[in-house]
Amino acid sequence: MASKRAPGTPGRRDGGVQTWTATVAAELRRIGHEVDVRGAGMAAPTGRYDLGIFANAGHTSALRRFCEASVLVCHGIVPDESPAGWRGPVAFTSEEVRAHWGLQGPVIRQPVDLDFWSPARRPKRRNLIRYANRGGLEWLPHVAHSLSLPFVHVRNATPVQARDMLREAACVLASGRCAVEAMACGAPVVICDDRHYQGPLLASALVGMARNYSGRGGEVPTVENVKAAVVLATSLGSDWRGHAELHHDVQRIVPQLLAEAGPCSTC
Numbered sequence: 001m002a003s004k005r006a007p008g009t010p011g012r013r014d015g016g017v018q019t020w021t022a023t024v025a026a027e028l029r030r031i032g033h034e035v036d037v038r039g040a041g042m043a044a045p046t047g048r049y050d051l052g053i054f055a056n057a058g059h060t061s062a063l064r065r066f067c068e069a070s071v072l073v074c075h076g077i078v079p080d081e082s083p084a085g086w087r088g089p090v091a092f093t094s095e096e097v098r099a100h101w102g103l104q105g106p107v108i109r110q111p112v113d114l115d116f117w118s119p120a121r122r123p124k125r126r127n128l129i130r131y132a133n134r135g136g137l138e139w140l141p142h143v144a145h146s147l148s149l150p151f152v153h154v155r156n157a158t159p160v161q162a163r164d165m166l167r168e169a170a171c172v173l174a175s176g177r178c179a180v181e182a183m184a185c186g187a188p189v190v191i192c193d194d195r196h197y198q199g200p201l202l203a204s205a206l207v208g209m210a211r212n213y214s215g216r217g218g219e220v221p222t223v224e225n226v227k228a229a230v231v232l233a234t235s236l237g238s239d240w241r242g243h244a245e246l247h248h249d250v251q252r253i254v255p256q257l258l259a260e261a262g263p264c265s266t267c
Contacts, residue, residue, distance in 0.1 A: 001025055002063050004056035006039035016177045017055050017075050023111050027254045051261050057086045071261040089260050110180050111250035119186035120167040127152045131174040131182055136194035143227050171230045184244040188233040192221050
């Protein structure tokens, strides 16, 4: 598996691609594969691989020559995710990402380990949580106060710390993989984000986001519409855990990746 940065790169915070890579690598190992995870700046391998699973093609495509089969997974719409020049199978994490690049290929959803990201047996839903490492949206504590909810910004947390907080969330404001992890913990979710390189985002209807949870679209978050979205999400009574089980189970998604890569002697 190759991406611009490998998970756990010293001095760098893991982002969505790194947590995706770690999740898929762990599942591949669980079902009996040997997995080598590489960042773009690492030394070239000395042997060959039956399969290469790639992200960030512009940084990693040179490693394809070491692989008998390969597949590129396109995670987003920033320049580092461009599939330009890649010749071979390409999968996309959402319909919105695929449409952005104007290409064809299967949508393979964000995978999460549902055994780890799971609800508490007796959840105490008591906090409004923003689950994101980035800043912005400084007025969210005001929204929480108006709803009589304590506000917690979960950032730079370990997976165990994040999971424990999500299990206590009355509602979670998140996007991307963070949103999926919150759903897997059974928390109501509002897609809410503000990225300096992509702009703000609010989408209270999951269907409207084509199960992407972070692509461009939606509304600009404000105090008023975020409060309304939180009220809606907490009143729906939707099966958030069931949504994650249906669309994001890593044990279903990894076989999709292996099948998409084409002929492979050990897959």
